[in-house]
Amino acid sequence: MKNLAVALVASLFANVATAVPAHKGAAPFLIPIDNQRWVIGNDVWNMTQGRQYGVKLHYKDRDCVGDAWGHYVSYNGAANDLAWTSASVVEKGEHKGVPFIDIMFTADEGDMHWVIFEGQHGAYQYFVNHNLPTLGEFRTLWRLDNTTFPNGRTAEKDGALPPLSDYIAANKVQDETWLAPDGKSYITKYDWTGWLRKQDYYGVYGNEVGSWYINPGKDDYNGNHAKQELMVHRESSSGDAVQLNMIHGTHFTASSSDVFPDGKMWGPWLWYLNDGSKPDAAARAKKEVATWPYPWLNNKAYHARGKVTGRLVLSDGRPAAGAAVFLGDNNPTKTPLDMGSTYYYTSYADAHGNFEFTNVRANTTYGLQAWSNGPPIADVYTTFLQNNVHIVTKEGHKSTTTHLGTLHWPISNRTRRLFQLGDLDHYSHGFLHGGAPHQHGLVSACPANLVYRIGRSQPSTDWCFGQTHRGNWTIEFFEEEEEKEKDQKKPTLIVSLAGYSSGASTTIWANGQHQIGNMTSGGGAPELQNDPSLYRSATAAGEWRLLEFPFQDVGVLQRGSLNTVTFELTQNTTWRGFMWDSIILEW
DSSP states (O other), X not given: OHHHHHHHHHHHHXXXXXXXXXXXXXXXXXXXXXXXXXXXXXXXEEEEEOSSOEEXXXXXXXXXXXXXXXXXXXXXXXXXXXXXXXXXXXXXXEETTEEEEEEEEXXXXXXXXEEEETTXXXXXXXXXXXXXXXXXXXXXXXXXXXTTOOEEEOSSOEEEXXXXXXXXXXGEEETTEEEOTTSSSEEEGGXXXXXXXXXXXXXXXXXXXXXXXXXXXXXXXXXXXXXXXXXXEEOTTTOOEEEEEEEEOOTTOSOOOBOOOTTOEEEEEEEEEESSOHHHHHHHHHHHHXXXXXXXXXXXXXXXXXXXXXXXXXXXXXXXTTOEEEEEESSOSSOGGGOOSXXXXXXXXXXXXXXXXXXXXXXXXXXXXXXXXXXXXXXXXXOEEEEEEEEOOOTTOSOOEEEEEEEEEOOOOOSOEEXXXXXXXXXXXXXXXXXXXXXXXXXXXXXXXXXXXXXXXXXXXXXXXXXXXXXXXXXXEEEOSOOOTTOOXXXXXEEEEEEEXXXXXXXXXXXXXXXEEEEBSSSOSSBOOOOOXXXXXXXXXXXXXXXXXXXXXXXXXXXXXXXXXXXXXXXXXXXXXXXXXXXXXXX
C-alpha cells in the first residue's frame, strides 16, 4: 500500500494539470499540488480542487466536469464564490472497519468538509459557518459535462434537460426563461423546482454516470413544509448540467435574510456517484436515511439530540388531526417559510392530534407552531404557537424526550360561517390547476372573469388556482337567516393566500357597491410583500398569508336574496397576482 501511495503521488506531480485515473486499493487521500491546488479522492474517483473550483473529476475512466465549471460554494447567487486558502486532513478514522478521512478546505467565511471513505463512490460533505455575512442564498453545486449528464431527476420531475440550442436569445422573456422554439411552451430552470423536504435523491445522470445529492437530515435547511427550491437545470450560458444544493435558498420566499451563529453546520449530506442507475440511487438514499444522524461524525453538538412529543386539541374539542407542525425560532419575528438561522423540523399530527419530532438538536429553545393541513380541520384558519420549547440531553444519555402534553389551540369564535371556498391548508390544492407540476405561466390559463355559486359550483373546475388577468371574480351566495337584534355583529371576510407575486392589485366589493378592502403591493393596507411563486413556475404555494376584511356596515348583506363578493383585479403584470388557499365569510 505504501509503494502504491508513493506511485500515486509521483503520478500526480508528473501532470498537475489533470486529475488521474483511480488507483485500485488506494486509501482516501489529500495531495497538495501547490498552495492553491489539491487533489482529493480515493480508489474510485478523484478531483482537482483549485482556489475556487473543483475540476477534473475523474470517475469511470472519464472527466465528468470537462469544460464545465465544476464544484464550488457560493452565496448571494453567483456574486460571491468562496476562495479556499488552505486544505488539511482534520481527522482520520474507521467506521465498521472502513477507513475514512475528513478533509477541510478553509475560507474566510467558513470550512467546507469532504469526508471520503475507502471504496466510496462520492463523498459526504458538510459546511461549518464562521464568518458568513447576513445573506439569503447559500449553496454548493456541481456544474458538470453536458454530454455525460443529459438528464435530470428530482422527486417530482425526471427527464432530459433542454438542449442548449433551444435557448434562443431573442426568445428570452424573463430571468432564466425562454419561449421554446415551438412558440407555445416555455423553457425555464424553475420548472425543475422541487419540494425540499420531500426529496429522496436528486441529481443529473446519463447512460454511464450519475451524480446525486442525498440529504437524509434536512434540519439544516431554512423554511418549513412548503419550502421549494431549485434542484437541477441546464445552465443557459454554457450548457453545463447543474446539480444545485441550495442549503439556504430564497427562490420562492418573500424574504429570507439570516444571520448565522458561529458553528452553524449544514450537512453532512452524501454526494453519490454511480452508473446512472436511479434504482441504485434510491436504494442508497434509503440506506442513508436509516443511518442518519451519521455515527462516524466527530461532533458532540451534532449528536446531542432529543425527541419532542405532544397532542394538539382545538378549542372546540376536536383533535387537530393532520395538522402541519413545525419546530422553529423561539419568539419568532419571521414566517416559518422565512426562518433559517439555525435548525428546523417539520412533522404532521396523526388522527388524534398527536405529533412527535425525533433527532432534534438539543440545548436549544424552539417555538412550536401548527396550522391546518386540510381535512378534517380544513375550516381552521388560526395558527398555533407555543414558545420556550427547550430540548436538553443528560450527560451519558444519547437522547431525552420533551413531553409537551395536551396543547390547546384557540380557533375562531365567530358564531356563523356563511361560506367557505377551498380547504385551508396553505396550498392551492383543490382548485383548477392547483398543485399541478411546476410549469411556467400556468396562471395565464386562468380566466379574466368568472362567477362561482356557493352550493352549485365546484372548486376543482370553477375556481382557478390563481388570478392574474384584469377582471372580476365573483362569489355568489344566499343569506337566508333573518337578522336578529342580538346578531348585530358585522361580517368578516377572511382571505387565505397560498402566494402572492407583486404587480397586481385587487379591490374587494360586496354586492357590487360596498368596498370592503383591497389587496396590493402598491402601498395599500394591507400591503403585500412579493414572493416569486407565480412567475417562477409554482402552482401550489409561495409565501402564505392571512388577511381579514371586516364589513363596515351590518346591513351590506341582503337576507333572503343572492349576495356577492367580488375580487376586481384592477392592475396586473404578466404571470403575477394572487394564488388562492381559501376564502371564508363569517358573522
